[in-house]
Amino acid sequence: MILHTTQVVIDSKSTHKNLPLNLHTTTKDLSLDNSVAYCPLINAHDHLIGNWYPKAGKDKPYPNSHIWVEDMKQSASFLERNKFWFNDGSFNLLVPEAHALGRLGAYKNLFSGCSAVHDHGPNQLPKYYQAMPINVIEAYRQCHSITLGNWWGGESPEREMELAGGKMPFIIHLGEGTDEVTKQEFAELERRGLLKENTLLIHGIAFTKEEIVRIAKAGASVCWCQNSNAYLIGETFDIDSALQVGANVVIGTDSTMSGGINLIAELREIHEKYPHIPLNTLFRMVTENSAKALYLSEDYGKLNPDRCRNLLVLDRKKEDPFENILELNAASIKLLVVEDIPRFGDRDLLDYFPKSEREYTFFDIAGREKFVIGDPLAISNEIDSVLGYHKDFPFLPF
Numbered sequence: 001m002i003l004h005t006t007q008v009v010i011d012s013k014s015t016h017k018n019l020p021l022n023l024h025t026t027t028k029d030l031s032l033d034n035s036v037a038y039c040p041l042i043n044a045h046d047h048l049i050g051n052w053y054p055k056a057g058k059d060k061p062y063p064n065s066h067i068w069v070e071d072m073k074q075s076a077s078f079l080e081r082n083k084f085w086f087n088d089g090s091f092n093l094l095v096p097e098a099h100a101l102g103r104l105g106a107y108k109n110l111f112s113g114c115s116a117v118h119d120h121g122p123n124q125l126p127k128y129y130q131a132m133p134i135n136v137i138e139a140y141r142q143c144h145s146i147t148l149g150n151w152w153g154g155e156s157p158e159r160e161m162e163l164a165g166g167k168m169p170f171i172i173h174l175g176e177g178t179d180e181v182t183k184q185e186f187a188e189l190e191r192r193g194l195l196k197e198n199t200l201l202i203h204g205i206a207f208t209k210e211e212i213v214r215i216a217k218a219g220a221s222v223c224w225c226q227n228s229n230a231y232l233i234g235e236t237f238d239i240d241s242a243l244q245v246g247a248n249v250v251i252g253t254d255s256t257m258s259g260g261i262n263l264i265a266e267l268r269e270i271h272e273k274y275p276h277i278p279l280n281t282l283f284r285m286v287t288e289n290s291a292k293a294l295y296l297s298e299d300y301g302k303l304n305p306d307r308c309r310n311l312l313v314l315d316r317k318k319e320d321p322f323e324n325i326l327e328l329n330a331a332s333i334k335l336l337v338v339e340d341i342p343r344f345g346d347r348d349l350l351d352y353f354p355k356s357e358r359e360y361t362f363f364d365i366a367g368r369e370k371f372v373i374g375d376p377l378a379i380s381n382e383i384d385s386v387l388g389y390h391k392d393f394p395f396l397p398f
C-alpha cells in the first residue's frame, strides 16, 4: 500500500510534505486528507498492572519513594484493585486477573499512540507478552532499586546485568527521592559496576550535575517521569543539565497510581512547565532516544518511508507537527500500525489491510467509529462484574 498524508515526520529533525509511505501490505493505495504521519511513540517506563486510578499516597511529598511503596498499600486505590487481583507477592502475571490488568495498562499506551512500552517488573514468561495489543518489551533485565533490591522477583542486580550481556537494557529505579538514602544510590550503582551503556536509570531526582555528566560519558540513559516525581517527591530530575551535557533522556509515565493519565498528558504537562524545551526535543525523547535506550529494532524510533512497519497517523490540528502531537487523543488517531499489524484507528481504514484471523472490537468515539485489536471493553466489563459497579479509567476512550 502507498499511503499519502498531508505531512510526514521522519524523525525529530526531518519533516516532509507529500512524501509517499510504503506499507508493504495490500496493493490498494490510500490517501488521507488533513493528516500527519509519524513513527509511533514509546513509553519507557510503566508498571502495567499498576494502572488503577486515582493516584495513591496520603503523606506526600515523600523523602523517597521506598516509603511510598509501603504507604501505597493502605490507599483506597490499591485496596480497590485488591478486590480484582490480590498480589500474593509471587508477581506471576499470568494469573488471569493480573494478565487482564497488564493488558489494560497496555491499552492505556495504545490509546496514546504508543507502539511499545516498557513494563518494569520481574521478567515474565513469553505468553504474557504475546497477548498484548502493542509491543510490551520482552528483552530486558532489571532490578527494582539499589535500596530495596529485587523484592518483587529477579536475580541480584549484578547477575541481572550479566544476563543482559550488553545486548538488552538493564533497568533500575534510582535516586527517586531527596534524602540521604536516595542521594547515595548513584555512587553505590557505580561501585557495583552497574553503570554501563545498556543501563536505563528510572527517575534520577537525586542525581547531581556531576553524576549526570558521568551518565552521559557512560552512554547510559535516564527516564524522566515528571508527573510521578512531582506528585510523590515534589521535585524532579535535573533535565536542563542532562540536555546541556547531551545525556540520553527518555520519558516514562510510571503507572497511574503515581503518574499522569498517559504519555500525551505527560508531554503536555512537561511543555507547560518547561516551555523552553523545544517540542521536537520532547518528541525525540519518546521516539529515537527511547528506541536506543530500550535496544529496539530499527523499525522503532524513526519512520522508514520505504518499509513502514510501524506508523501513527493523526488528524492535523496544528501546522507544526510537534505541536500537533500534544493534540493527540484516541479520537484523533486515524491509524496505529505496529509491526505491520493495524492495532487501532478509524474503522474504514481496516479494509485496506489483508483480512486476518485476529480479533478486533469496534466502538464509537465522538461519533467516529474505531477499530481496536483485541477486546479492551471485555476487560473493563470483567472488572465491573467483580467489583459490582462501573469502574472508570480515564485513559480508556469508551
Ligand SMILES: [Zn+2]
Binding pocket: 045, 046, 047, 120, 173, 202, 254, 255
Ligand atoms: Zn516505576
